[in-house]
Amino acid sequence: MDQEAMGKTGEKAAMIFLKERGYEILAVNFKNSLGRRLGEIDIIAKEPAARQLVFVEVKTRDFQKYQNTLPEENITCAKLKKLEKIAQFYLKINHLSEADFRFDAISVLLDKENRKAQIRHLKNIYLK
Numbered sequence: 001m002d003q004e005a006m007g008k009t010g011e012k013a014a015m016i017f018l019k020e021r022g023y024e025i026l027a028v029n030f031k032n033s034l035g036r037r038l039g040e041i042d043i044i045a046k047e048p049a050a051r052q053l054v055f056v057e058v059k060t061r062d063f064q065k066y067q068n069t070l071p072e073e074n075i076t077c078a079k080l081k082k083l084e085k086i087a088q089f090y091l092k093i094n095h096l097s098e099a100d101f102r103f104d105a106i107s108v109l110l111d112k113e114n115r116k117a118q119i120r121h122l123k124n125i126y127l128k
Helices: 003-020 079-093
Strands: 024-031 042-045 052-062 101-109 116-122
Touching: 003 024, 003 042, 003 052, 003 101, 003 116, 024 079, 042 079, 052 079, 079 101
Parallel strands: 052 101
Antiparallel strands: 024 042, 042 052, 101 116
16 A cells, blocks of 8 residues: 555544544545645544534554554644644635634554554644
8 A cells, every 4th residue: 555545544544533423524635726835634623512623634654564653753843834824724714713723633553454543533732
């Protein structure tokens, strides 16, 4: 499985994970289509219990190759700043400037041999 396919598999697993916990998926792979590209948000969801918008970064790794490295270790400061910019764009075009929101990460370790995934949901990874 190549890197892109692995990423898509991780995103699908993350969406299922969120839906099973009552989240409503609002957008997937959101990016601005006009002007300078600001970045991309893997999943935008709404958490009903907290009434918050949640901007989710999904990181996926092959368990056999990277057992000793957590996928979320690849979320850098620069990546978080990009997420904030594209999130602000999303809020603006959807007239949600007053909405409560947060940034989460979902870490997916794929065990291709056993066809399983270990998923961790990290809430509030970036304080705005």
